[in-house]
Amino acid sequence: MILAIRTTTGRENAVIDSMTTRIKSEHIPIKSLIHTEELRGYIFIEADDIDSIQEAMKGLPHVRGLLGKEIKLEEIERFLIPEKQVTKVEQNDIVEVISGPFKGEKAKVTRVDDVKQEIIVELLEAAIPIPITISVNTVRIYEKAKKEE
Secondary structure (H helix, E strand, O other): OEEEEEEOOOOHHHHHHHHHHHHHHHOOOEEEEEOOOOOOOEEEEEEOOHHHHHHHHOOOOOEEEEEOOOOOHHHHHHHHOOOOOOOOOOOOOEEEEOOOOOOOOEEEEEEEEOOOOEEEEEEOOOOOOOEEEEEHHHEEEEEOOOOOO
């Protein structure tokens, strides 16, 4: 069974650390703990029974409660499987924005954040270059940066 635990937003990792320590020291039969950046304030916990989950979270700081409804794996599967990135976007590449308010605009990549799957770009046709942070999945490569030899 998979359930969701509500936590104080931004304290999910602290709750997971505290819970992991308790699970190991008290040998509580918990199978997994998961936190995704997209669902702030929630941790998913997997165990065979609800008593184990309640024992693992009892009295921990920043725990706000347990959502009683069981969650199907299919409902959270998209948070567990990373999105595929077909082409690696690199600094100085020229990209075309394919969705969002800047759709159709060409931009130069100034920075790449692989962890967050975001890039910072400057629009080429803008009078003043303003850095814009967008998802790497909302662009396609128009022209690869030339490698210096």
